[in-house]
Amino acid sequence: MRLTLTLNDSQRLRKLALVAVLGVTVAAFWSVVTSVVAADVPEKGAALAADNPFAAPSPLLLHAPAFDKIRVDHFLPTFMFGMKLQLAEMNAIASQAGDPTFENTIVAMERSGALLTRVDNVFSNLTSAEKNEALQRIETELSPLKAAHSDNILLNRKLFQRVEKLWQNEESIKYSEEQAEVLKQRYESFLRAGARLSDREQGRIRSLNEQLSKLETKFEENLLAIAKERAVVVDTAKELDGLSADEIAAAAAAAKARGLDGKYLLQISNTTRVPVLTSLNNRALRQRVWEASAYRGLGRDGEIDNRGLVLEIAQLRAERAKVLGYENHAAYKLQNQMAKTPAAARKMLTNLVPGVVERVKQEAHALEAMIKECHESHELAPWDWEYYAEKVRKARFDIDEAAVRPYFELDSVLKNGVFFTMNKLYGISFRERKDLPVYHADVRVFDVFDRDGSQLGLFYADYFQRDTKRGGAWMSSFVDQSKLLHEKPVIVNCLNIPRPAAGEPALISFDNVTTLFHEMGHALHGMFSDVTYPTVAGTATPRDFVEFPSTFEEDWAIQPEILANYARHYQTGEQIPKALLDKAVSAKKFNKGFETLEYLAAALLDLEWHSLTSEQIPADVEKFEAESLQKVGASHPAVPPRYRTAYFAHIWSGGYSSSYYAYLWSETLAADAFAHMIAKGGCTPENGNLFRKEILSRGSSRDPMVSYKAFRGLEPTVDALLIRRGLK
Numbered sequence: 001m002r003l004t005l006t007l008n009d010s011q012r013l014r015k016l017a018l019v020a021v022l023g024v025t026v027a028a029f030w031s032v033v034t035s036v037v038a039a040d041v042p043e044k045g046a047a048l049a050a051d052n053p054f055a056a057p058s059p060l061l062l063h064a065p066a067f068d069k070i071r072v073d074h075f076l077p078t079f080m081f082g083m084k085l086q087l088a089e090m091n092a093i094a095s096q097a098g099d100p101t102f103e104n105t106i107v108a109m110e111r112s113g114a115l116l117t118r119v120d121n122v123f124s125n126l127t128s129a130e131k132n133e134a135l136q137r138i139e140t141e142l143s144p145l146k147a148a149h150s151d152n153i154l155l156n157r158k159l160f161q162r163v164e165k166l167w168q169n170e171e172s173i174k175y176s177e178e179q180a181e182v183l184k185q186r187y188e189s190f191l192r193a194g195a196r197l198s199d200r201e202q203g204r205i206r207s208l209n210e211q212l213s214k215l216e217t218k219f220e221e222n223l224l225a226i227a228k229e230r231a232v233v234v235d236t237a238k239e240l241d242g243l244s245a246d247e248i249a250a251a252a253a254a255a256k257a258r259g260l261d262g263k264y265l266l267q268i269s270n271t272t273r274v275p276v277l278t279s280l281n282n283r284a285l286r287q288r289v290w291e292a293s294a295y296r297g298l299g300r301d302g303e304i305d306n307r308g309l310v311l312e313i314a315q316l317r318a319e320r321a322k323v324l325g326y327e328n329h330a331a332y333k334l335q336n337q338m339a340k341t342p343a344a345a346r347k348m349l350t351n352l353v354p355g356v357v358e359r360v361k362q363e364a365h366a367l368e369a370m371i372k373e374c375h376e377s378h379e380l381a382p383w384d385w386e387y388y389a390e391k392v393r394k395a396r397f398d399i400d401e402a403a404v405r406p407y408f409e410l411d412s413v414l415k416n417g418v419f420f421t422m423n424k425l426y427g428i429s430f431r432e433r434k435d436l437p438v439y440h441a442d443v444r445v446f447d448v449f450d451r452d453g454s455q456l457g458l459f460y461a462d463y464f465q466r467d468t469k470r471g472g473a474w475m476s477s478f479v480d481q482s483k484l485l486h487e488k489p490v491i492v493n494c495l496n497i498p499r500p501a502a503g504e505p506a507l508i509s510f511d512n513v514t515t516l517f518h519e520m521g522h523a524l525h526g527m528f529s530d531v532t533y534p535t536v537a538g539t540a541t542p543r544d545f546v547e548f549p550s551t552f553e554e555d556w557a558i559q560p561e562i563l564a565n566y567a568r569h570y571q572t573g574e575q576i577p578k579a580l581l582d583k584a585v586s587a588k589k590f591n592k593g594f595e596t597l598e599y600l601a602a603a604l605l606d607l608e609w610h611s612l613t614s615e616q617i618p619a620d621v622e623k624f625e626a627e628s629l630q631k632v633g634a635s636h637p638a639v640p641p642r643y644r645t646a647y648f649a650h651i652w653s654g655g656y657s658s659s660y661y662a663y664l665w666s667e668t669l670a671a672d673a674f675a676h677m678i679a680k681g682g683c684t685p686e687n688g689n690l691f692r693k694e695i696l697s698r699g700s701s702r703d704p705m706v707s708y709k710a711f712r713g714l715e716p717t718v719d720a721l722l723i724r725r726g727l728k
């Protein structure tokens with residue numbers, strides 16, 4: 001159940017099963033396959049209906065989910081029984097008579113929870129990609145139960161004692177590098193859950209976890225409802241001047257779907273800025289749309305208010321950190337990340353602020369000049385930024401999205417771009433198949449074959465936007481790779497590409513081209529995983545490492561030899577003209593001051609919220625936000641944070657609390673690695689093989705910096721990052 005969402009328009013997050021908040025270091029205990037102690041479990045099999053498709057591993061290829069047999073009413077009983085089963089497995093491990101061994105304790109734990117993993121991998125993607133009210137109700141009901149289940153395992157003293165004993169004797173036993181890492185992670189997860197605390201303290205932790213999981217789920221539910229309530233209704237097409245005919249048709253269709261025939265509905269996105277702001281000529285409407293987005297969740301005009309939830313979550317997290325012996329929530333969260341401390345993360349971000357603010361000033365001057373040029377006299381407001389930036393972009397690069405899109409037809413980008421690159425680099429190939437069941441008609445399934453023709457895994461592609469899908473883009477897995485469990489990966493990528501009108505080709509934006517490459521990077525991280533134990537498989541890495549492989553693959557999209565292969569006019573087959581291409585590429589670096597500052601503001605805001613002790617939690621959310629941004633130097637009237645506090649899903653419900661910095665941390669690795677690969681010959685099998693061997697195949701089976709240096713020979717620097725962002 002790894003969910004990795006992209007920054008591109010959204011929440012990149014991975015669902016952490018265990019901690020019931022969505023989070024990173026997954027897999028651990030919901031791991032896998034029928035346990036060694038299954039025989040000791042009394043009513044095994046008896047509690048699930050005979051037709052329950054989760055009861056046994058799916059009979060389909062590579063245990064692909066039997067979506068044609070899965071019904072909503074299967075989930076809850078399967079979860080309940082799956083948790084019960086795993087608890088029985090864990091209790092059996094804990095109460096064995098003999099001394100602990102790696103095999104009878106760690107390996108047995110790795111094998112436990114097969115049923116739970118099976119159901120959760122399907123459930124967690126469905127609740128993101130194809131949600132309905134019934135699923136949402138189940139999710140709400142489950143969330144505190146999952147938190148309690150996690151505690152039932154990690155606060156089991158007898159189980160902890162076995163793991164601790166192995167850990168203390170670690171030196172005397174010859175473990176493989178991977179085994180040592182699995183043991184360390186298992187041991188640390190007990191400590192981090194509070195295994196050493198008194199009964200009273202453990203009771204408090206349990207209660208905090210349960211409350212937090214409810215509040216976090218509530219926050220997420222609210223966001224969906226808020227996005228609906230704050231969609232902007234427009235009465236006439238005239239007001240939509242500037243939007244393309246397709247966008248207007250989509251707005252009309254969206255209104256119709258809500259029973260507002262003859263009107264137009266503009267949806268807000270996850271982020272503060274909304275894509276239509278780029279092209280709406282009507283300034284008053286731009287302001288309405290921007291305000292609908294930026295002031296959401298504040299309870300204005302009797303609408304949903306998220307502020308109380310935020311304060312309560314921050315308060316409970318701060319208290320939990322204290323009970324666990326950490327200074328604050330950020331210190332707790334970062335202890336097992338690559339950054340290790342909030343200070344290191346904050347330093348990386350704040351070092352960039354002055355240079356970026358300087359760049360933003362230059363960009364703002366250019367926009368103000370453009371406002372004058374358009375014979376307008378107003379100030380540069382946040383709802384003007386994207387609009388005038390687009391005008392400057394057109395003037396400076398003489399390019400507009402509409403001219404570029406015909407060269408980016410979805411299928412061509414996918415096959416002649418993404419698959420082509422992965423073949424050149426890693427020797428893998430993709431073949432679509434139509435016989436496996438899917439959860440929505442949009443979903444496509446591909447066999448993935450390795451260089452030698454053997455099957456590596458299955459790849460599901462779910463690319464189009466729909467009402468039942470959450471925003472953003474992500475990767476998730478239905479089956480995780482593990483040699484111990486004889487499992488090969490079954491991976492899905494979800495995006496939110498606007499659906500073309502019936503019968504029309506999907507001509508996609510350059511941003512979405514990049515996102516396709518990005519998500520494939522996550523997919524390959526899962527696909528190339530070559531480890532024994534599920535705890536360390538694929539994308540189960542620290543959060544500040546997990547975006548590295550995905551961000552790394554993005555940059556192939558603009559390599560000339562790759563572009564020449566996929567960027568062809570959908571009608572004429574003509575290659576994208578070089579002049580247009582050069583402009584499109586340099587235009588990518590335009591507005592990077594704005595983009596970087598809005599990100600830095602959000603990332604620093606996250607660290608500010610989570611560096612508070614419970615005594616320091618403020619009463620006024622908006623005041624704290626404004627003061628924090630001022631304090632870190634990231635306050636700019638026309639550049640609000642990418643996410644403001646009241647709708648910052650990553651940090652309140654998405655497992656990225658204290659970790660939004662992780663994108664830039666990962667991007668530093670990605671830029672450095674990519675520049676290195678280009679210097680060493682670019683898209684070659686030699687380069688691909690080395691990257692696969694040292695980075696993609698390892699999961700978290702060794703320290704991430706060790707993996708990085710094995711590939712790169714050195715630790716990364718920010719130089720390539722600054723160039724990548726056009727800041728140097």
Ligand SMILES: [Zn+2]
Nearest residue numbers: 005006012550
């Ligand atoms: Zn990502």
